[in-house]
Amino acid sequence: MTQTRPYHHGNLRQAVLDRAAVVLRERGAAGLSLRELSADVGVSHAAPRRHFADRQALLDAVAADGFARLGTRLREAVDAHPRYADRLRAAATAYLDFGLTEANLVELMFAHQRGAGGAQVRQGATDAFEPLLDVFRHGRQEGVVADGDAERLGLLLVATVQGITNLVACGVVPAAEAGALLDAAVGRFPGAGA
Amino acid sequence: MTQTRPYHHGNLRQAVLDRAAVVLRERGAAGLSLRELSADVGVSHAAPRRHFADRQALLDAVAADGFARLGTRLREAVDAHPRYADRLRAAATAYLDFGLTEANLVELMFAHQRGAGGAQVRQGATDAFEPLLDVFRHGRQEGVVADGDAERLGLLLVATVQGITNLVACGVVPAAEAGALLDAAVGRFPGAGA
DNA sequence: ACCTGAACACCGTTCAAGT
DNA sequence: ACCTGAACACCGTTCAAGT
Numbered sequence: 001m002t003q004t005r006p007y008h009h010g011n012l013r014q015a016v017l018d019r020a021a022v023v024l025r026e027r028g029a030a031g032l033s034l035r036e037l038s039a040d041v042g043v044s045h046a047a048p049r050r051h052f053a054d055r056q057a058l059l060d061a062v063a064a065d066g067f068a069r070l071g072t073r074l075r076e077a078v079d080a081h082p083r084y085a086d087r088l089r090a091a092a093t094a095y096l097d098f099g100l101t102e103a104n105l106v107e108l109m110f111a112h113q114r115g116a117g118g119a120q121v122r123q124g125a126t127d128a129f130e131p132l133l134d135v136f137r138h139g140r141q142e143g144v145v146a147d148g149d150a151e152r153l154g155l156l157l158v159a160t161v162q163g164i165t166n167l168v169a170c171g172v173v174p175a176a177e178a179g180a181l182l183d184a185a186v187g188r189f190p191g192a193g194a
Numbered sequence: 195m196t197q198t199r200p201y202h203h204g205n206l207r208q209a210v211l212d213r214a215a216v217v218l219r220e221r222g223a224a225g226l227s228l229r230e231l232s233a234d235v236g237v238s239h240a241a242p243r244r245h246f247a248d249r250q251a252l253l254d255a256v257a258a259d260g261f262a263r264l265g266t267r268l269r270e271a272v273d274a275h276p277r278y279a280d281r282l283r284a285a286a287t288a289y290l291d292f293g294l295t296e297a298n299l300v301e302l303m304f305a306h307q308r309g310a311g312g313a314q315v316r317q318g319a320t321d322a323f324e325p326l327l328d329v330f331r332h333g334r335q336e337g338v339v340a341d342g343d344a345e346r347l348g349l350l351l352v353a354t355v356q357g358i359t360n361l362v363a364c365g366v367v368p369a370a371e372a373g374a375l376l377d378a379a380v381g382r383f384p385g386a387g388a
Numbered sequence: 389a390c391c392t393g394a395a396c397a398c399c400g401t402t403c404a405a406g407t
Numbered sequence: 408a409c410c411t412g413a414a415c416a417c418c419g420t421t422c423a424a425g426t
Contacts, residue, residue, distance in 0.1 A: 044392050110364045125366045152378055163357030170304045171316045188382050238411050
């Protein structure tokens with residue numbers, strides 16, 4: 001029977017990040033408060049300072065986490081299919097799904113990176129998009145993508161799907177139309193079939 | 195010689211919006227504070243309440259203003275050219291220019307609309323994009339756009355350019371590459387030429 | 389090494405009161 | 408009608424102090 005211990009669990013950093021993910025989903029990035037997260041997690045308001053230098057550092061960590069998760073999803077989607085056209089569609093669909101179910105997270109991930117931690121977030125983004133570039137590199141081997149076009153097509157796919165996600169998230173396009181819009185967009189890429 | 199008047203100028207609402215535009219450019223939406231704007235404009239911190247019910251209402255008004263300005267730019271770009279292909283390129287370029295010079299504003303405009311004022315902002319967005327739909331309606335008359343594709347192509351153009359703007363704003367794509375990426379994107383639209 | 393608790397300067401929001 | 412000034416409950420950030 002130990003008395004209520006004044007010190008916290010082994011991994012305060014992860015506990016704060018986990019709680020932040022929940023609050024982010026419910027109320028968006030503007031609703032993330034270090035003081036509230038600290039209280040939720042049962043620690044004094046200044047405790048997270050050991051793990052996050054300031055509020056922006058917490059947001060950066062959440063964003064970097066988001067890109068890591070997105071990258072994993074994209075990799076899984078691409079690896080699930082052997083052929084270029086299927087990989088393209090699967091990757092685009094996985095991205096849109098992620099954007100629709102995690103709208104607040106994606107908004108945070110793609111927010112303007114102002115602080116010192118921006119470099120880390122940008123690197124996370126670049127890594128996450130690597131599977132998409134691989135799709136077009138693979139397409140080049142199949143002969144449907146021209147030499148030297150892989151990177152540009154990859155960025156164009158990211159931009160297009162991100163744009164659709166953004167339009168849905170901000171309410172300009174109904175979520176029900178997102179799929180049709182994505183099909184039309186993907187269909188315009190080289191070698192996508194019909 | 196009147197003494198220092200306790201009351202403010204004729205249009206506090208516009209004065210606050212003007213000052214908000216400056217602060218937004220310098221520090222982003224997170225840096226907008228009703229108290230600071232009030233002080234900047236020489237009024238008590240509670241005075242803007244007559245014109246903006248709360249902070250979100252101010253952000254909504256700034257966003258709606260932004261869409262109105264974007265709509266004007268797009269209309270001018272489209273009207274400057276008689277032919278479909280030129281209109282398409284001019285509109286896309288005008289959008290990207292706006293996004294690069296007003297990155298913080300665009301981020302605010304396309305942020306998730308949570309409150310009651312969201313409907314007003316969404317309507318502003320829809321109105322602003324109207325010139326782009328007109329481009330494709332015009333393309334249908336020239337015979338390069340298929341029947342019933344105008345709206346979908348318009349949303350696709352918005353999504354694509356918005357996505358490129360977003361990637362540049364968050365630092366994933368260097369601003370210097372944005373033009374080439376936009377050219378590649380626009381060139382994939384029907385009837386855009388080479 | 390990790391956390392607490394007080395302190396400071398800021399917020400948004402509300403509301404009675406002034407002119 | 409429009410604005411002020413005090414009040415309240417929140418913030419982020421800093422820092423001496425505890426274990």
